Amino acid sequence: MRDHQLDRFQTQVAELLLRHRSVLDVLSKLQETSARTNRSITKAVTNCGCLKVQAGKQPFTSASNFDTAKDAVDTHLSGDLCEHCRDVVVSEMGKHLFYLASACNLLDIHMRDVIEKESEKLSTLGLFNMS
Template sequence: MSAPSLQEFQDQVSELLLRHRSLLDVLSKNGQSSASVNRAVTKAITDCGCIELHATKQIYEPGINLEAAKDVMGSHVHGQLCENCKEIVSTELGRNLFYMSALCNVLDINLDNVIHQESKKCSTLGLFNMS
């Protein structure tokens, strides 16, 4: 079974979304789902311990080119998500995508177009797209 296109997913969300059709409800659920993603990642660090966070100031040396800077700059994450945490984070990300798609539906925005425009901007601006 192939993955649905963004438009198919957006249409599916539109059909399933009965209770939260109000913009305020969708905004609230979108924010809540985003917080749940953050919470799931936090739990992977604090409860499971499969990943660790070692945050320090990012060192950027003057004179280094931007390509080399990508190799020097770190993510602050050490380790890999275990299967259980990966499943939990993936589930929360899926729920977040659901409500992002619902928000697009309420505002009559095509999610596929949003991603296409953002991709085009990334291609045009390259490393200068610091969004």
């Protein structure tokens, strides 16, 4: 996403947010949209079946180098989101971004700055940034 698109989105959110202007409302909506995003992915597995989860212990050892470990570690996910589930997940993620932008606005933080700072940290710390 280009900087101007991100800035425009954040400005649109600031202009449109009327009902939940309290930081407490925004924080609760941010948590709610996170849960709804998780639930939409869960429903893709449990209701639709377009995704499957088969989890087990990750075969990561401290002796592994990064490339070997990266190839050995599994996402535990198979399949692809169907069109309907993708639409629902994207919609829920969009709502989450809306409230994230709202929180940024209330705290006078530019989303662009957050992304740039995280990107710089990833570039600088590389592998050591894993958390």
